[in-house]
Amino acid sequence: MISSPFSKTVALLICACTFPAWSSPVICTQLELSRSVEVIYADPDLALPCEVLYDKRDEGSQSILWRAENTPGFCEEKADQLVRTLHDSGWACSSREESEANAASAQEDTTAIVTETAN
Numbered sequence: 001m002i003s004s005p006f007s008k009t010v011a012l013l014i015c016a017c018t019f020p021a022w023s024s025p026v027i028c029t030q031l032e033l034s035r036s037v038e039v040i041y042a043d044p045d046l047a048l049p050c051e052v053l054y055d056k057r058d059e060g061s062q063s064i065l066w067r068a069e070n071t072p073g074f075c076e077e078k079a080d081q082l083v084r085t086l087h088d089s090g091w092a093c094s095s096r097e098e099s100e101a102n103a104a105s106a107q108e109d110t111t112a113i114v115t116e117t118a119n
Helices: 005-022 074-088 096-118
Strands: 026-030 033-041 050-056 061-068 092-095
Touching: 005 074, 026 074, 033 074, 050 074, 061 074, 074 092
Parallel strands: none
Antiparallel strands: 026 033, 026 092, 033 050, 050 061
16 A cells, blocks of 8 residues: 555545534434433544443433544444444434424424414
8 A cells, every 4th residue: 555645634634524523412312212422532623532422311321332542533433333223223313413403493483383373
C-alpha cells in the first residue's frame, strides 16, 4: 500500500465527515422501554479517544460497550451497527435533536389547531 501525506489527509477528512452525525445520543423506544446509544468524546473537538455508551434507561443500566484511542471512526461505526441492530429488532430510533424537533413541530401544529378553532 502506498502511503502519502495525501492519503492520511483523506482518511482524516472521511473521519471528520462521520463525527457530526454523533453529536447527540440516539434514543430507541419500544413499547414503554427506551435505550440510548451515544458516542462520547474525551475532547468534543477531536474524534479520538472515544467510547460508545449504551444506556438502558428504564432498567437503570449503563455500559461502555466499545472504546477507541487509535482508530478514527471505530466508535461511530460500532454505534451505527448497534442502532441498526435495535431498529431491525423493532425499536424506533431517532436522535435527540430529531425527537426534540418533532415534539416542537407537534406542539406548533396543536397550537395552530387550537388558534384556528378559537377564531
